[in-house]
Amino acid sequence: xxxxxxxxxxxxxxxxxxxxxxxxxxxxxxxxxxxxxxxxxxxxxxxxxxxxxxxxxxxxxxxxxxxxxxxxxxxxxxxxxxxxxxxxxxxxxxxxxxxxxxxxxxxxxxxxxxxxxxxxxxxxxxxxxxxxxxxxxxxxxxxxxxxxxxxxxxxxxxxxxxxxxxxxx
Amino acid sequence: xxxxxxxxxxxxxxxxxxxxxxxxxxxxxxxxxxxxxxxxxxxxxxxxxxxxxxxxxxxxxxxxxxxxxxxxxxxxxxxxxxxxxxxxxxxxxxxxxxxxxxxxxxxxxxxxxxxxxxxxx
Numbered sequence: 001x002x003x004x005x006x007x008x009x010x011x012x013x014x015x016x017x018x019x020x021x022x023x024x025x026x027x028x029x030x031x032x033x034x035x036x037x038x039x040x041x042x043x044x045x046x047x048x049x050x051x052x053x054x055x056x057x058x059x060x061x062x063x064x065x066x067x068x069x070x071x072x073x074x075x076x077x078x079x080x081x082x083x084x085x086x087x088x089x090x091x092x093x094x095x096x097x098x099x100x101x102x103x104x105x106x107x108x109x110x111x112x113x114x115x116x117x118x119x120x121x122x123x124x125x126x127x128x129x130x131x132x133x134x135x136x137x138x139x140x141x142x143x144x145x146x147x148x149x150x151x152x153x154x155x156x157x158x159x160x161x162x163x164x165x166x167x168x169x
Numbered sequence: 170x171x172x173x174x175x176x177x178x179x180x181x182x183x184x185x186x187x188x189x190x191x192x193x194x195x196x197x198x199x200x201x202x203x204x205x206x207x208x209x210x211x212x213x214x215x216x217x218x219x220x221x222x223x224x225x226x227x228x229x230x231x232x233x234x235x236x237x238x239x240x241x242x243x244x245x246x247x248x249x250x251x252x253x254x255x256x257x258x259x260x261x262x263x264x265x266x267x268x269x270x271x272x273x274x275x276x277x278x279x280x281x282x283x284x285x286x287x288x289x290x
Contacts, residue, residue, distance in 0.1 A: 095193065
């Protein structure tokens with residue numbers, strides 16, 4: 001884990017010069033938000049065990065998603081729909097189908113099969129996929145610092161995952 | 170076998186999630202973070218509900234409904250509003266790298282809640 005985290009720190013710190021103004025706000029928000037995800041990973045396992053991966057993720061996503069839809073309606077968030085072009089509709093479709101339903105069903109299924117920490121360790125793949133996609137589609141920079149950081153986190157995943165089975169919770 | 174399958178499935182999940190950050194960047198200039206999260210998880214739930222009913226899966230028992238709902242609100246609502254807000258300030262690469270602190274936080278939370286032992290690995 002320390003190798004993986006060191007890779008993250010290295011990539012972030014060495015890439016500060018190329019970051020947009022105020023990027024540190026986004027970085028802090030992301031770091032703070034992951035604490036909620038960490039608690040979700042751990043607390044959800046007994047609920048999954050008493051139901052099923054599909055049942056639990058559907059029920060919990062319906063609760064959170066339902067609240068979000070109500071909040072968006074109340075704030076007039078859906079008033080922007082007339083401004084959506086094809087890129088926005090395609091992005092929204094991806095978010096609902098693959099970024100929402102598929103990604104989190106698979107995440108919950110993984111929590112059923114292995115430990116929360118091992119599942120969480122694969123989050124290191126997230127920036128690789130995101131950076132590659134952003135470089136291809138958005139033209140965002142993909143520097144050597146990001147690559148070095150990602151190699152470090154993959155090494156961390158491998159080390160954390162190749163342990164004796166008795167260490168699993 | 171389950172461990173390897175679990176890690177492989179989680180890798181696929183994380184890949185799909187990483188690309189969601191790219192999709193979010195297309196919408197973040199037009200819609201607010203709450204609306205973007207509503208598309209993702211309101212839309213996701215609409216897709217999963219018929220699949221779950223048709224599959225005849227086991228639903229959370231009644232005594233777990235409050236906890237399930239709270240976990241859903243904490244994660245799918247709170248976290249992703251923060252996530253979408255962050256993507257308005259920083260790049261996809263930086264935002265998802267910051268997200269990579271999740272393994273350490275999960276390890277520490279799991280140890281604190283005695284769900285997993287801390288090991289040298």
